[in-house]
């Protein structure tokens with residue numbers, strides 16, 4: 001179970017290993033503990049579109065829905081693309097804008113189906 | 117729009133098989149073809165693989181239906197789900213935590229024994245639960261709505277993206293080419309036979325074309341004059357903030373037209389439907405469905421009232437009049453194969469792909485697949501299945 | 513009835529704490545020396561007060577049985593019972609903390625590689641993961657039942673979302689045309705401007721923004737044609753409804769015109785340890801000092817790439833915090849006398865549970881500062897979610913919209929975006945008011 005990551009870790013040169021260790025403590029998306037290392041790694045694996053990178057690393061999907069990480073992910077994507085602005089638009093912004101309690105949306109007479 | 121497994125560069129000018137749509141159906145079919153030695157295959161998608169319904173669904177898996185046709189097809193799938201992680205060398209996070217179809221009315225309770233008996237007859241193991249057992253299994257349920265249930269212990273859920281990625285990587289390793297960002301504009305024919313597809317990246321020749329285009333599969337059919345009663349329908353779901361584990365199994369409520377489960381992260385994921393189809397291909401979520409969903413889940417799980425919704429999303433499917441998929445060669449167009457009309461196409465994919473690949477490579481239609489042919493819709497011979505969490509307008 | 517500011521007590525994990533009614537729960541906890549407010553989701557890293565404005569999700573606590581209450585934006589009432597949510601035996605000492613030695617084994621996607629040939633083991637691992645990693649708490653039945661609200665409908669000519677300086681000015685502008693106006697805002701009207709330094713022009717005089725925001729908020733509240741709701745807009749839906757969820761009601765708004773004045777978000781820095789309790793975003797720092805009136809820090813390093821660095825350093829010094837360095841990551845020179853101005857970058861934020869020291873790389877050397885606050889005062893970004901949603905929803909698909917990383921519209925038929933949400937670089941309430949007037953007139957043209 002741990003062989004593969006360990007091998008990959010050992011194969012790195014001391015300099016890269018050190019920078020990988022630092023990247024692991026650099027949080028891009030604190031909501032889901034997605035680190036700079038995770039983003040670089042997933043990008044290297046081939047998740048090179050904001051929508052697929054999002055699904056591979058869970059950025060944008062935490063309690064803040066990207067309010068904290070959107071800009072940083074954009075910067076990292078731009079850097080990984082080799083500079084400039086990210087080529088692609090950011091992943092979607094879905095309702096609700098801020099988390100809401102389910103109880104706030106209960107609506108007795110507006111329900112469809114057998115339960116109505 | 118790349119992912120590990122997606123082919124760089126443009127497609128070649130010809131393949132043995134072109135599959136339109138890199139959803140779970142298209143990718144699983146490609147993988148199963150490759151397993152049978154057909155590796156000169158291209159899967160072409162306008163979006164990223166999994167960008168359609170395959171990456172937006174409720175992840176629920178069962179084979180406990182009531183009809184012979186559904187049960188046998190989905191039982192084959194369920195067996196495959198248990199093998200897939202090892203076979204694809206990718207953990208698809210299949211969680212056989214059980215699948216409970218809840219009974220909330222006396223009428224539903226009364227019907228349970230007959231359904232379970234049919235399931236047993238078709239070789240699917242289920243248990244009929246009484247009110248006390250259901251409440252023990254899912255303690256937070258509203259007792260007024262937890263009168264009984266049918267539990268399939270081997271059912272459950274899997275991670276939808278992981279299933280897509282697992283098939284994608286395995287198919288690519290076996291030699292299949294998968295292209296993203298290429299729109300298939302039409303199917304080409306000569307003398308009534310399929311000759312390939314027209315795409316935004318040029319024509320691709322192929323003797324076999326598989327339509328696994330999900331919501332827009334009907335549009336593709338139109339380009340070769342295949343007229344099937346398919347409609348586009350939107351479905352919506354919500355996900356909440358993570359909470360303590362409170363729901364161990366997948367749960368469907370025909371009474372509420374809802375389905376839900378709790379992820380390993382602790383998020384509650386649930387969707388509900390209303391009678392009749394929401395006929396659109398828009399991916400917007402709607403306010404009335406957000407409220408419908410919240411209201412129904414709070415009714416079933418009163419404590420969820422205090423849990424926060426983080427996000428809602430929508431996906432679209434293509435739907436047939438009997439809600440069963442269409443599997444097989446299109447009537448009148450040799451070489452043009454269909455895996456369309458899926459509303460339970462995530463849980464159905466591993467089995468259907470295996471059958472379809474077998475039919476394409478051997479020319480013989482397996483018995484389990486035969487009832488799902490397109491001709492049934494043209495003849496009005498609909499498959500009757502009573503345990504679906506969806507009802508048509510007329511039936512309600 | 514007791515009034516704001518009066519001394520009250522509440523229970524925090526069995527202890528009785530004293531606070532001023534109305535100050536945020538987070539500020540009361542930090543005053544009592546609690547810096548770790550929760551644990552992160554996967555590695556169980558300690559987390560604390562970060563953004564101050566109910567944005568980052570780093571401060572969820574359970575209040576009277578209701579989980580997921582943001583401590584930074586929830587006022588102390590007196591008498592409530594507050595608990596942290598994650599960590600065992602406590603958020604302070606979490607035995608599940610994944611050490612830095614273990615973390616390399618768990619990069620994003622590790623779950624797809626683990627146990628792939630041992631389905632049973634995978635399933636078991638998942639259940640275990642759900643117990644340990646899976647967060648928080650489940651609401652008590654009583655707490656859950658208390659969330660039910662009533663729904664009503666409103667059809668204002670203009671709906672302004674966001675009641676900061678720009679939102680208030682826009683609402684006043686729209687109301688001055690005779691339009692009916694609804695204004696939705698989360699938290700105290702006036703928004704981030706209430707805690708900010710700087711000044712803006714208004715009616716011929718230059719006024720400090722904090723005072724101006726308070727004044728405009730008063731005018732908005734007093735205005736007969738403006739209905740103020742404390743809550744959040746859910747979204748702009750395809751039918752044109754913008755539901756607003758407030759404390760005790762839901763209002764389905766069907767505005768003729770929508771004004772987005774959602775302001776800005778602070779942008780975190782990208783350096784090792786950037787999530788440590790004690791690394792706080794600029795507006796969060798200002799709010800703690802100037803709105804909650806609590807000074808939980810003694811020494812600070814300020815990180816900046818714009819003029820906000822000097823502004824925050826000044827605010828901190830005014831509150832009695834020693835600013836040991838201002839680090840300019842863009843190479844600019846600071847102007848403030850007193851603290852050391854360095855051009856460089858943060859090499860690491862260090863400390864076991866909370867921030868103890870900051871390493872700054874300046875050229876070829878690293879300087880270490882002992883400090884308990886690293887104030888991140890980078891250029892903020894527009895809070896563009898609602899404007900983006902407008903665009904996505906209009907297009908019918910969140911995936912078929914071009915327009916780059918932000919791509920939020922600024923002015924479209926039925927929609928206007930003002931202030932920081934529109935990317936304005938300076939506070940310009942007069943401009944916001946002018947947009948409000950135009951929108952009010954537009955609504956009149958549509959509605960009557």
Ligand SMILES: Cc1cc2nc3c(=O)[nH]c(=O)nc-3n(C[C@H](O)[C@H](O)[C@H](O)COP(=O)(O)OP(=O)(O)OC[C@H]3O[C@@H](n4cnc5c(N)ncnc54)[C@H](O)[C@@H]3O)c2cc1C
Pocket residue numbers: 136137138139140141142160161162163164165166167168169170171172173174175176177298299300301328329330331332333336350351352353375387430431432433455456458459460461462463464
């Ligand atoms: C909200 C929701 C919840 C659901 N819940 C469940 C569930 O719990 N269990 C379950 O089993 N099923 C569920 N489903 C249904 C299930 O998701 C679908 O049936 C299944 O994903 C269909 O897979 P597919 O590969 O056929 O289609 P899709 O995944 O939609 O893939 C089709 C692909 O074809 C591409 N495409 C289409 N047209 C073209 C073209 N002309 N050229 C190129 N590419 C094209 C699309 O981009 C897309 O990627 C749910 C669906 C939704 C929307």
Ligand code: FES
Pocket residue numbers: 028029030031032059060061062063064065066067068069070568
């Ligand atoms: S920080 Fe990424 S979703 Fe919250």
Ligand code: FES
Pocket residue numbers: 560561562563564565566567568569570571582583584585
């Ligand atoms: S949400 Fe409370 S500090 Fe950010």
